[in-house]
Amino acid sequence: MPAPSMTEVISLDRLQVTYHSPDSREPKIAVDDLTLGVRQGEVFGFLGPNGAGKTSTMNVLLGFTHAAGGSASIFGVDVRQPIARRRIGYLPEMTYYYKFLTAEELLRTYARIFGLAASETTARIDELLALVELGHARKRLIGTYSKGMQQRLGLAQALLNRPDLLILDEPTSGLDPLGRMKVREIILRLKAAGKTVFFSSHELGEVESVCDRVAILHHGQLRALGSVADIAQTDAGSLEKAFLRIIGWANAPQPNAPAV
Amino acid sequence: MKTTLALAHLVILEMVRRKDVYVLFVLTTLLTLVAAAANIFDDTRVVRYLKEVSLTLIWISGFVLAVTSAARQIPAERESRTLFTLLAKPVSRWQFIAGKFLGCWLACGLALVVFYAFFGAVAASRERGLDVLGWFQAISMHWFMLTVPVALALAGSLLWAAPSSNSTLTLLACFGIWLLGRHLHKVAVGLPEPGATLLTLVYFTIPHLELFDIRDLIIHRWPPVPWLFWLGAMLYAAAYAGMILTGAWLLFRRRPLN
Numbered sequence: 001m002p003a004p005s006m007t008e009v010i011s012l013d014r015l016q017v018t019y020h021s022p023d024s025r026e027p028k029i030a031v032d033d034l035t036l037g038v039r040q041g042e043v044f045g046f047l048g049p050n051g052a053g054k055t056s057t058m059n060v061l062l063g064f065t066h067a068a069g070g071s072a073s074i075f076g077v078d079v080r081q082p083i084a085r086r087r088i089g090y091l092p093e094m095t096y097y098y099k100f101l102t103a104e105e106l107l108r109t110y111a112r113i114f115g116l117a118a119s120e121t122t123a124r125i126d127e128l129l130a131l132v133e134l135g136h137a138r139k140r141l142i143g144t145y146s147k148g149m150q151q152r153l154g155l156a157q158a159l160l161n162r163p164d165l166l167i168l169d170e171p172t173s174g175l176d177p178l179g180r181m182k183v184r185e186i187i188l189r190l191k192a193a194g195k196t197v198f199f200s201s202h203e204l205g206e207v208e209s210v211c212d213r214v215a216i217l218h219h220g221q222l223r224a225l226g227s228v229a230d231i232a233q234t235d236a237g238s239l240e241k242a243f244l245r246i247i248g249w250a251n252a253p254q255p256n257a258p259a260v
Numbered sequence: 261m262k263t264t265l266a267l268a269h270l271v272i273l274e275m276v277r278r279k280d281v282y283v284l285f286v287l288t289t290l291l292t293l294v295a296a297a298a299n300i301f302d303d304t305r306v307v308r309y310l311k312e313v314s315l316t317l318i319w320i321s322g323f324v325l326a327v328t329s330a331a332r333q334i335p336a337e338r339e340s341r342t343l344f345t346l347l348a349k350p351v352s353r354w355q356f357i358a359g360k361f362l363g364c365w366l367a368c369g370l371a372l373v374v375f376y377a378f379f380g381a382v383a384a385s386r387e388r389g390l391d392v393l394g395w396f397q398a399i400s401m402h403w404f405m406l407t408v409p410v411a412l413a414l415a416g417s418l419l420w421a422a423p424s425s426n427s428t429l430t431l432l433a434c435f436g437i438w439l440l441g442r443h444l445h446k447v448a449v450g451l452p453e454p455g456a457t458l459l460t461l462v463y464f465t466i467p468h469l470e471l472f473d474i475r476d477l478i479i480h481r482w483p484p485v486p487w488l489f490w491l492g493a494m495l496y497a498a499a500y501a502g503m504i505l506t507g508a509w510l511l512f513r514r515r516p517l518n
Contacts, residue, residue, distance in 0.1 A: 059516075062344075063348075064344065064347065065517065066516065082351060082352040082355075085349055085351075088348070090345065090348035090349075092344055092348075096342055097342060098274070100273065100274050105273070109266050109269070109270055110349060112262055112263070112265070112269075113266050114350070115262060157345065167348075
């Protein structure tokens with residue numbers, strides 16, 4: 001398995017993201033002064049409780065919102081340029097696709113957007129549908145798919161352009177244990193191929209098993225950044241305990257606490 | 261361009277599979293058949309009148325199809341969150357707007373061809389032959405006129421979140437311009453200031469959709485309009501659609517998507 005290089009694939013420099021809330025005239029800060037870099041070839045976990053600013057950061061990386069301050073780049077290209085997204089694959093937390101299309105038509109449309117050659121497209125679609133085990137349903141309308149099938153299709157579309165960077169927003173949410181295992185397998189396979197994976201998750205066990213480094217965000221600020229082992233070191237090697245301590249959760253469950 | 265075409269293809273597929281066009285086609289067909297049946301009485305005035313009714317219905321169907329299909333594009337993408345997967349790909353906001361516009365406009369063109377072909381077949385069977393050039397001009401000018409309602413509805417969908425409000429307002433604007441636009445400057449003459457100036461400004465600002473309405477060529481079998489006028493009309497429509505789409509892009513390009 002290739003070791004992560006020091007070249008930064010994602011660079012965030014003093015990033016600030018604000019949003020307008022209906023109950024306030026002043027913009028609220030979602031991400032405050034966030035500086036971090038994701039290195040080529042690493043699996044990077046982006047952690048934080050709900051409302052910590054993970055999705056806001058991802059929204060900036062994907063060009064959905066613009067930063068109020070600081071800068072963000074992918075492969076050295078400002079994220080506001082669509083070309084920055086040419087080498088990335090994205091799997092949203094909730095996967096909704098055009099229900100009037102079949103899986104094959106959806107992938108073919110995205111392939112055209114990525115500029116894949118027609119000769120390559122068919123082979124790539126076959127390969128991906130086989131990987132996510134949707135080959136049998138390729139001609140079925142997506143509207144008839146189960147949630148798990150849609151999530152697998154989401155993974156297929158995220159891999160379509162052979163991305164060098166994969167951004168996954170809670171990739172295992174809503175999947176059964178088998179589906180989760182499959183996703184973990186795919187992440188590890190991508191890592192082995194030297195790809196960079198940036199993903200947010202609430203599943204700390206999953207993060208521990210696949211991530212090289214993690215960042216923990218709370219109230220829009222970076223509270224911890226380092227390898228899983230380094231962060232968990234002060235909490236008897238438990239990432240979960242370290243996470244709860246870092247976000248200031250006073251009533252963290254104790255290992256020997258009696259069951260209620 | 262590949263991206264814009266891919267997005268346009270998506271819109272066309274959606275419209276074909278949603279079957280909205282078929283409902284309008286059935287309605288138009290029924291009325292056209294009634295018009296054809298009237299020929300039995302061999303009263304040319306009645307036939308002309310019914311031809312006018314059929315063509316008016318095609319025009320109304322064109323407006324309804326263009327506006328309703330364009331008005332729902334962006335809200336539907338946001339609501340179903342398909343927009344996020346799409347814009348996470350190397351798709352610029354301009355390409356997104358342009359793809360939606362092109363898809364709606366091409367789909368409207370396909371629908372118009374079907375409407376006119378059916379009406380033309382019926383008319384030709386009754387009148388022994390068609391003035392092909394006149395028909396070509398009528399269809400092409402009608403189709404180019406639709407660039408304006410499509411662009412207006414797309415831009416409107418960035419201002420009004422509900423497709424129904426947007427469709428209603430855009431349709432009112434389009435029907436208003438089509439039916440009353442040519443009379444505005446005459447009304448302005450009889451108004452006190454500043455109403456007169458304002459209405460004159462409106463007259464010179466709005467896209468005059470009535471310029472594209474050359475149904476009389478078909479109804480009365482008149483000779484085609486000069487080709488320079490035809491070309492001018494095409495450029496006029498393209499210029500207005502371009503301006504409206506640029507406005508839509510300016511509204512959309514930095515809008516946060518959450």
